[in-house]
Amino acid sequence: DPYSSDPPRHPALRVNSQKPFNAEPPPELLSDSFITPSAIFFKRNHLPVPKVDPETYQLEIEGLPGGPVSLSLAELKSRFPKHTVTATLQCAGNRRSEMNQVKQVKGLNWGIGAISNATWSGARLRDVLIAAGYTPGTVAQHVQFEGLDRDVTGTTYGASIPLRKAVSEDGDVLLAYEMNGEELPADHGFPVRVVVPGTVGARNVKWLGKIALSQEESSSHWQQNDYKGFSPCTDWDTVDFKSAPAIQELPVQSAITQPAEGSAVDRSAGELTVKGYAWSGGGREVVRVDVSLDGGRTWQVAQLQGGDKQEGPAEAPPLGRAWAWKLWELTAPLPEGAQELEIMCKAVDNSYNMQPDSVAPIWNLRGVLSNAWHRVTVRVEE
Ligand code: MTE
Ligand code: MO
CATH class of the missing domain: 3.90.420.10 (Oxidoreductase, molybdopterin-binding domain)
Structure with missing residues (x-):
């Protein structure tokens, strides 16, 4: 072996x-x-x-x-x-x-x-x-x-x-x-x-x-x-x-790491914290992450954390050399009445590249470069 x-x-x-x-x-x-x-x-x-x-x-x-x-x-x-x-x-x-x-x-x-x-x-x-x-x-x-x-x-x-x-x-x-x-x-x-x-x-x-x-x-x-x-x-x-050319630099990317797909959130908590990562290839810096709690009808801007949380927000990296990802976080009131939330995120880099909204138009036979808006669905429990 x-x-x-x-x-x-x-x-x-x-x-x-x-x-x-x-x-x-x-x-x-x-x-x-x-x-x-x-x-x-x-x-x-x-x-x-x-x-x-x-x-x-x-x-x-x-x-x-x-x-x-x-x-x-x-x-x-x-x-x-x-x-x-x-x-x-x-x-x-x-x-x-x-x-x-x-x-x-x-x-x-x-x-x-x-x-x-x-x-x-x-x-x-x-x-x-x-x-x-x-x-x-x-x-x-x-x-x-x-x-x-x-x-x-x-x-x-x-x-x-x-x-x-x-x-x-x-x-x-x-x-x-x-x-x-x-x-x-x-x-x-x-x-x-x-x-x-x-x-x-x-x-x-x-x-x-x-x-x-x-x-x-x-x-x-x-x-x-x-x-x-x-x-x-x-x-x-x-x-x-x-x-086709070999992939070198990658397109802008982000995803939701918390809450987990299919998990339950408690209505009595009143609010929800969403976390994730965002990154772009070629040294392009992620400058914004938008998060929706209602399937894309409304959006809020997440807080970006460039460095370690203890250190506070990191210094801006030199132009064209933003090699590290940014972790992000959003805490927002739970939308009223909803029994299910479709949470989404999308990032923007400093060339204003944005992620595509869905997978089908970027589908490819090897399944590479998958960077559509990330979606997570959670239940709201009374
Ligand atoms: N280098 C060697 N020698 N052999 C490999 O299989 N995999 C490549 C790259 N370098 C690979 C390699 C691929 S496809 C990726 S995504 C990264 O290593 C993964 O690095 P990691 O295992 O340190 O995360
Ligand atoms: Mo890879």
Whole structure:
């Protein structure tokens, strides 16, 4: 069993698949803390977790004019300044289960928890590439990443990002060796993973073995034939994967973490607190979340919490570098007379991108990019 050396996992996780291991935290835990504890951070593995010896680990870097370069973990830690970024990771398949309710899609049936927020530390990819010989004159369009996890045929996980993002001073792309102040957990890429803030989870390659600059994107299945968006009219007989670009930045997103779907609220309480998260890709900052308690007839503006609750509202992130989600909250009087409430939320980012109101018009065969207004129905008990 290639999965027999997978690490132990937290029992609170909701498991979507055991082998490979894929799991998400329950919604109410997600909005408990601005920084998601690593143990309950969502886990998305395509393959068995590789066992990597940090003493003999070597990161290979190819495609630079001076020839290949190799770095040990100790060199990565000592030769480059340690940079820390708080960034949210979201799987392209987050909220896929809502697409499944419209029409069957292919993929893991994620709820709203294939998203989490952590503090990552490591060397900047930019610094490492420059030390390895990158100059602005280097001819390449993409930076490819290869994981050390492999399937039975020896195929490794791979993905790529545009070179422009990798070397941008404002891109904050990390070769991370720490998550939430500790060494990376096995499930999250020990000893080194790429963190590409603002970019879909799939490009944040774990157990990083190799970096290659090239004119082409990664040839991996996950870059070429997966993690792409299509029209609702495209089906498995007509899909031409070459016709759509690989997902990089993600669209604006929000969801309700509390109250839970189908739960009961007490009329005598007089009011209701709704909580959730909101985030947008590409470093765009969420500037507003609207909440409705009456199926979208009227709306109220939620309170945004950028940082830890104890610290009060966070400072505004630099323009174009809003990598972390915002937790939000609204406490409002219970609408009179209603026996059932349809609660909805929708977020707005600083480009005034907004979420679509329903799933059907954005349905796609792989069930990615699911970001319609989130809806939760609760009963009001007298
Ligand atoms: N990297 C490797 N090597 N193998 C993988 O299976 N999964 C990707 C990405 N990096 C993956 C990987 C996907 S699809 C996502 S959403 C994120 O890792 C999930 O990161 P996490 O498990 O730390 O939450
Ligand atoms: Mo993913």
